[in-house]
Amino acid sequence: MMSRSANMAMGMSIEPSGDAYVTTTVFNADQFGIYTGSNPGDYEAVFFAQNGQVFINNAFIKDLSVTNEKIGGYIRSDNYVAGKNGWNIAKDGSAEFQSGTFRGAVYADSGTFKGTVQATDGYFYGTVKASKVEGDISATYAVPGFYTSVTSSAHTGRRTVYYTGGQEMAMRISIPMAAVRLYSAAGALRWRITINGSPLVSPISDSSGWINGAINSDFPDTSLLNSYFHGWVYNSGYVDVAAGASNVPITIEWAPGSGQSTGSGTLRILSFSIIASPAGKFTG
Incomplete structure (x- = not known):
C-alpha cells in the first residue's frame, strides 16, 4: 500500500x-x-x-560496527578526565590514553618518557645523555698473567684473547701497559703484542713490534737499559678497528730473535688490561 x-x-x-x-x-x-x-x-x-x-542529536548504542567514521570534534570514554582517567582522541590528531600496547612499528618526531623504557636493541643517531649508563659501550678485560719456559724445541708460542665487538661504530682497542720479562741469550728470543694483526710499535721495538729479551736474569740488554727495570719491559699502544668488527684477536707472541732459528729462556707476563671504547673521541 x-x-x-x-x-x-x-x-x-x-x-x-x-x-x-x-x-x-x-x-x-x-x-x-x-x-x-x-x-x-x-x-x-x-x-x-x-x-x-x-x-x-544524542544516542546510546549497545553495539556498533562502523566501516568508516568521521569525528567532528572528539571521541572519548565516558569517564575521561584530562590527565587522570579514561581516553580521548581529538580531531586534530592528538590523543590521550592511560596505557597502550603496540604490536607494530611506532614513528614519532619527539617524545618524553618518565618511566622505564625497555627494548631488545635499537639505534641512536644523535647525542645520548644519561646520569648512569650500564652496558658494553666501553669494555675492559684483564688478561691473566702467566709464566712459561721457552725451550729450543718449543721456541715459539702465543696467547690470544678475542674482543667480541660487533659495535655499530669504530672502536679503539687499547693496552695501557703490558709488563713482560723474557730472559734468553742475547738476541735469542723476542716478543710482541698484536691487535687484529697490527703490532704495537714503540721506541723499544722494531718496525714489526718485536722486542728482544734480556741477556740474563740480572741485567737487560744495555741497548734497552732505559726501558727495563730488573729485566721487565713495558709496552703500550692501541689499534682502531672498523665498525661492526667482531672477534678481534689480541695476541702476545714470542719467537726466536731476528736471524735466529731457535732459542730458549723463560717468559713471565704480568696481568694487563685491554680497553675497548669508541674511537675518535679525543684529539690533540
Missing part, C-alpha cells in the same frame, strides 16, 4: 517469504524527522534524515 501527497510518500507491505512474511514500511520525503516535546514551541529533533544523511 502506498500513500502519496505532494513530495511525500509512505508505503507499507506484507509479502510471503517461505513459511513466514516480510513486512516493509517506507517513507519518502525531502526531510524526515522524529521530534520530542509536548508543545510546538518546545519540539526538539532527536532523529533527522535529509539529503541522504541521518542526524541524531
